[in-house]
Amino acid sequence: MRTFWLFFCNEWKYVLRNPLFFAILILTPILLLTVSLLFIPSERVLETVKAGIYNEDQSIVGRYLVNFFVSFLKEDNLFQVKSREEAARLLDEGKIDALLVIPRGFTAMMLVNKPTELIYVPSGASLLESVTIYKLLKMVLAEIQYGAIIEIDLGERMWPSPDVPVPQLKIEGIFNNRLDYPDVMAPGVLAFVILSTMLIGITTSVSREKDRGLIDAFRVTNANRWSFVFGKFSAYSFLGLIQTLILLFGSVWFFDIHVEGSLLLVGLFLILGMLSYLSLGLLISILSPNGDVSLGIAVGIVFLMFLGGGVFFPISQMPAIMQKIAPFLPITVLTESLRKIMITGRPIDQQWRELAISFGFLFSFLSASLISFKRSTR
Incomplete structure (x- = not known):
């Protein structure tokens, strides 16, 4: 027991003789806990993610579809871009985390029940956010199933149709990577x-x-x-x-x-x-x-x-x-x-x-x- 107290006291003397080391021992756990809690993502992390949408399908139904998508979202994290050049600049600067392109003839293909695809362009400046958006879109499209795809008519009514194939996501600019x-x-x-x-x-x-x-x-x-x-x-x-x-x-x-x-x-x-x-x-x-x-x-x-x-x-x-x-x-x-x-x-x-x-x-x-x-x- 005497030996135990000898080593115990010697160790505490060493700690107390090194005030900087003592401060590190006391403050480090507090700082680590504080910083860790600050970095835990909140439930509303998707509010910080921004995606652009560019519509190459300028048909009446195509424009209607884009306006529907943008207005459907309550959060201000999806907005239209006017050109591919503007989109490339925003992606490079990290002002948008991804770009979703609706290709020319997209709605026409949907109306005749043919396979369609949406083009997805990730941002090189914010790749973690780009992958988050990509996974979210993949999950949404996978959950939709065939019967949930809408069929649009000019009478402004939408009907679920089992005949309309689910759109596929095509990644643009990346050939060997799967995101x-x-x-x-x-x-x-x-x-x-x-x-x-x-x-x-x-x-x-x-x-x-x-x-x-x-x-x-x-x-x-x-x-x-x-x-x-x-x-x-x-x-x-x-x-x-x-x-x-x-x-x-x-x-x-x-x-x-x-x-x-x-x-x-x-x-x-x-x-x-x-x-x-x-x-x-x-x-x-x-x-x-x-x-x-x-x-x-x-x-x-x-x-x-x-x-x-x-x-x-x-x-x-x-x-x-x-x-x-x-x-x-x-x-x-x-x-x-x-x-x-x-x-x-x-x-x-x-x-x-x-x-x-x-x-x-x-x-x-x-x-x-x-x-x-x-x-x-x-």
């Missing part, structure tokens, strides 16, 4: 798994050396500081490269994740993100007074990545403050870039901005790490 949830979630999961493991790994490694007194030894020796930093960075970079290749090819070959664009471009963005978070882990461990504090900060950042990076929750459904912060997080930039490549097949000439931002994160974090390490070992 399934595994496909749209895979880019974010890949980014989250690789970045979180690398961040915690290098933070733990450098903090362990600091707690052993190795960092302090640089103040009294002529040992090359850059060799230590780049040695750690290179070792974990090689480990991260192996992990990236295994996860990337494993997700494609074993989990049947469809990639619309270039695998090389996907790998490039994953490696840039991995190097950026390795640099951030270096910076955290160098600036933190001990390993407990650095690990607590790293876990907090991982949790922020999980909730605030647009990996699992659409940014449009986050609290207002997080909608302003999320676009500036490295995980958000990486996740959105991967989705655009893997789902919509964007080539590299449409990703220069994202590449520049990724290189900017890497340069900023690595430079700050080197400068901080040099100052801390003077």
Whole structure:
């Protein structure tokens, strides 16, 4: 019993002698609970989703059908667009999350009981919302069954008809992807798994050396500081490269994740993100007074990545403050870039901005790490 109290008291002395570590232990659960509750989607999340509808069928019945659909919805989340050019601009800017096109001759085909299809165009700027709308439309059409499709006559009456086939949804602009949830979630999961493991790994490694007194030894020796930093960075970079290749090819070959664009471009963005978070882990461990504090900060950042990076929750459904912060997080930039490549097949000439931002994160974090390490070992 005496030994028990000895260890108990020693541990509490250690905690109380590290006020920052003590604050992290007390405040972190409260912050995690608060943030988690804020990120739980409300029952009215579909109010934030906006879809455009473009009617190529300019017949009298076609215009009537579109007006009926738009006026039927009570929420202001479905509106008409005037042209394909306007629709493309709105999709690219993320002002609408999807476009539903009623093709020319749609109602004429319905009136003669022939198969019809609606064209669905997802937004590359808000793919999570696009998939939500797509799944909702698929579910509605699947539930309709043949007997629920209306038959329109000029007497302004609508009758259920078992002879009218249910319209099918045709995805435009995507050839190898099915807009399934595994496909749209895979880019974010890949980014989250690789970045979180690398961040915690290098933070733990450098903090362990600091707690052993190795960092302090640089103040009294002529040992090359850059060799230590780049040695750690290179070792974990090689480990991260192996992990990236295994996860990337494993997700494609074993989990049947469809990639619309270039695998090389996907790998490039994953490696840039991995190097950026390795640099951030270096910076955290160098600036933190001990390993407990650095690990607590790293876990907090991982949790922020999980909730605030647009990996699992659409940014449009986050609290207002997080909608302003999320676009500036490295995980958000990486996740959105991967989705655009893997789902919509964007080539590299449409990703220069994202590449520049990724290189900017890497340069900023690595430079700050080197400068901080040099100052801390003077």
